[in-house]
Amino acid sequence: MTLSSPSRDVSGLRDYAFDWALVDVETSGVIARRDRVLSVAVVTIGPDGKQTGEFSTLLNPGCDPGPVHVHGLTAERLLGAPTFEQVAGRIGALLQDRVMVAHNAQFDYDFLANEFARARLYLPVSQRLCTLALNRQVDPPAADMKLGTLAAHYGVPQTRAHDAATARAELVARSVAAGLNVMSSVSRHTSALVTNEAGSTSTKARRAAGGGRGRTGDRRAHVPAAAE
Template identity: 35%
Template sequence: MSLPRRLAFIDVESTGAHPVRDRITEIAILRVEDGVLVDRWESLVDPEAPIPPLIQQITGITDEMVAGAPRFEALADHVRSLLADCVFVAHNARFDFGFIKNAFSRLGQPFDAHVLCTVKLSRALFPEHHRHGLDALIERHGLQCGARHRAMGDTEALWQFVQMAQARFAPDALLRAAERAMKAPASPPGLPEGLLEAIPDVPGVYFLHAEPEAPPPGRSDRPLFIGRAASLRARVREHFAGNTRKGKDAELRERTRRVEWIETAGELGSLLLEAERVKRLRPPCNRAPEEGEDAFALRFIDNRRRPPIYERVPVAGTDPAAWADLHGVFRNRREVDNRLRELALLYRLCPRRLGLESGTTGACSAFQARRCAGVCARRETVAEHDARLRGGLASLGVKPWPWPGAVVVAERDPHSGCEAWHVFDQWCHLGSVDRREDLQAVDRGRRFDVDTWRLLGRWFGVPAHAAAVEPLAPAPS
């Protein structure tokens, strides 16, 4: 036989994509034996939790529809009998399998089966095509689907696809493809079945946790690691690839028991969210962010004969438009000293006058090495030295904001449909909204953050990114 004798085509609809946290709202099963459909069953399921509005919009299954439906525990025996001795067939099968396995697990019952994924089957049979989602299969092969995103409609489309494949391919070719489609992926230790398959192929930020369950509301839920990705699914899978035997990924693979994620509309949204969460949660496996809460700039002190000849001015949380005679933005003394050393070399400045070298009399070490013009040896006046210092400090100023006012960056992911509008002014992130009509509600107050400033400097340094901004309309009076 090119395919196993007993197949159970199955599709589940759910309250979300997480096989542990979310719940089943509908199940459909077609049991096929020796190529003949012998049983057809479907049922709504009470998830005992509200269905998010977006999920209701996608599936058409509402809270009212499932309110009187049986719970999974009432259906478990019948589901098990329909699946008994069958190969579990589904599209992105580990996702559906994970939901069924976890539903049985919550009842204290084990469940296992051989699994055949029709995504993998399509890839094996039609390698010339790049898209193998169910919508692509329906369009490419002319499959009939009476109700897309409803369990029975999707299940019937899969049964048609397999029938088409059996008619089109020789038994040995179909057998080889089925073997590839039934090959179980490496399952990371400690992660629930189907979790990696449930992660969407969209941009976003992910969180790797050591605790299998989220703590009660109000308690800290500090992750081991926070990352971002253009494809959440691909990036998280990289962490758990079989060749991660040493280093950070190996440690994460061993310690991770839960994965959470937040979808974003694009790369900029992921950058902003990752930076905010890493700074706030400080996960131990991320590179520790440098302290930036007390970010400061330098202000030159006129007519000061002895060091220090500049003062630190705190800038975190302030409005950059109100800054006057400030130079650079620094997180700590080390950053300041490194930049002043660079200026000393470029402009032949005295490290003693800059506060980089101790001593009060005699020439500095740089003068002896002919790298200082000699203010310390009375070879030039303090005014001459400080004029060059002022010129050097001017190069450290925050780059002028390129636009006359606040601007908007719009993002949209074509696969998920997720949209976002990010608002910026004077290198500050004023806020983000997921509806254009909410832009006017964004607080226009500017509060400087050094990490956001550096992030935006890199982002808007790309000409295509800078060209994509649009001005924010003035707030209504």
Template identity: 40%
Template sequence: MVDVEATGSSSRRHRVVEVAVVQLDDERRVQGEYSTLIDPEGPVGPTHIHGIEQHHLLPAPRFGGIAARLAALLRGRVLVGHNVGCDRAFLAAEFDRAGIVMPDVPTVCTMRLAEESFGAPYGLSLRACARAAGISGWAAHTALGDARASGQLFARCAPQDRGELAEAAAVPWPASAHMTGEGARWIARRAGFSPFAAAGNGDERDRRMVSSGRHGGA
């Protein structure tokens, strides 16, 4: 699962301000969760949507500083997300700015999966699709919160027998030796950082964005 928060809607003109990756195993269990704020080297954009203010980014790395580690997290993985084409476009643009060509990895869109599974009784936004699937209680418009919700949608909607994983394993990524900034520190959101209530039920949940992972990821 992948999700980005950005300074605007255009991957050409705007920048990523937060990225999250949630890794699932073959049983669709969470293996690891990783997220970081990213310095967009300019205005943060719609704070009223993503909750990120300029001063939150003072310790955050630039994308080039986390590109190598992010590529390692995505290597061999299917790129899954809600309206995943948008997330992929932003990631490809940021990798390009860092001098890295993002390969043509297989993608799965949870928006389309949810539409096929439940129709669109409330619309096609992540919140609407999650509502149709009975998913609630995540920190909406945070990269990790939305990646988690997309992961739950995927687990409920995607057929078990899919061929994308084998395809992803064969996709060659640039060697990390050719990337810079591999050791840049990832800076996650802290508890209470976001002004938004948890999506679906209005509860004020713990919003710590974690960077952790269990061994054995595919």
């Protein structure tokens, strides 16, 4: 899931000056104690409303992925992805000392709590904000309380619903399958640069743009950590 919104002045909202962790999970079912998390995305926001970090990954649940027609996460896509236990520490660090925010937050919280328990860890969340419950209280003039409907009401463009981003491991696998040699740096031989920002102005992006397509027959791709 990718959400973006225009910049807003939040300097006067001192009652809401918390550190936030926006969470989205895709799961193999709806029963947290039985089903598994297939993908997770966390975006952290500071008290000033500015993004401070993000992390997203596919996960190998070790079981049938369930309703593929909903989330599009086939067993083949999840093959080679890390297990939840392998990324639990990183997710926990993003949630620590932050208010967890999700639409129907109880659902996401229950699934994360069960995954952390399986990893013999605790979910470091003491406060959470449910945007579904919040909107039921403010009762906006929207057709329903679905996330897509509310996003449209508040003017927030929403793309790739039911998708917590593409994992770097999958991008590497796709590149190799396409006959590319995945490199760890950009050089004059680089023929493709993968980034999570189409308009990136990073040093690597500028070098790739200025270096042309590379030599004929030398197909190399650089998949940076930013693609994670």
